[in-house]
Amino acid sequence: MDIVVTAGPAPARGRLALGNAGYDCALGRGGVTAQKREGDGATPQGCFPLRRVLYRADRLPRPRTVLETAAIAPADGWCDDPEHADYNRQVRLPHPGRHETLWREDGLYDVVVILGYNDDPVVKGRGSAIFLHVARPDLAPTEGCVALLLPDLLDLLARVDGLSRLCVEGPA
Numbered sequence: 001m002d003i004v005v006t007a008g009p010a011p012a013r014g015r016l017a018l019g020n021a022g023y024d025c026a027l028g029r030g031g032v033t034a035q036k037r038e039g040d041g042a043t044p045q046g047c048f049p050l051r052r053v054l055y056r057a058d059r060l061p062r063p064r065t066v067l068e069t070a071a072i073a074p075a076d077g078w079c080d081d082p083e084h085a086d087y088n089r090q091v092r093l094p095h096p097g098r099h100e101t102l103w104r105e106d107g108l109y110d111v112v113v114i115l116g117y118n119d120d121p122v123v124k125g126r127g128s129a130i131f132l133h134v135a136r137p138d139l140a141p142t143e144g145c146v147a148l149l150l151p152d153l154l155d156l157l158a159r160v161d162g163l164s165r166l167c168v169e170g171p172a
Helices: 150-159
Strands: 003-007 013-018 021-026 046-055 069-071 076-079 090-092 099-101 111-115 131-134 146-148 165-169
Touching: 013 146, 013 150, 021 150, 111 150, 131 150, 146 150
Parallel strands: 003 165, 046 069, 131 146
Antiparallel strands: 003 013, 013 021, 021 146, 046 111, 046 165, 076 090, 076 099, 111 131
16 A cells, blocks of 8 residues: 655645555655755655665664564665765765765654665666655654654554555645
8 A cells, every 4th residue: 555645735744644544744845846856855756665664773672564674773874975886875884975874863763764766776866865764853844755753653664565655746
C-alpha cells in the first residue's frame, strides 16, 4: 500500500496518509518540486520505494517493521558530493567527499528510512540523502526530506508492507 504525501497550503508542510492513518509532516524548505536539484531544499515529487530503516540502537529499540533494519554506527555517513563516486550512497567516516553524518545529536536520524530516490541509477546533481526521518517537534522544514514526529514514524513503520512506496504529490 502506498504512503501518500500531499503538500499543504504552506509549502514546507504536508499530510501523509497510509490507508486510514494520517499524520502531519514536514517537507523541504523549498516545497515540493518535479525538478529536484542538489541543495535546492525541495522535496522531490514522485513515488519512491522504502529501501531500509536505520535507527539509533543506543536511543530506542529496533522499530517494528517488515522492512530491512540496521543500527546506525558513529562512523556512518551519506555522501552528498555530486563530484564524488559515492554520491547519494551510505559511506563510512571519515570520507573524502562532502557528506552528512547519520549519527546525529539532534535526534532527527534516530529513525531514518532510506528512500529509493536517485539511486538506480544515481544521476549527479539530482539530489541526495532524501529520507523519511524524525521531525523537529514544531515540524520545521527539512532540507528536502519528509519528516514525521517520532511516534508517528514508528506507527507508520509498523503499518507498511514490503511493497509500500512513499508517493509525494505536488501542490494542487
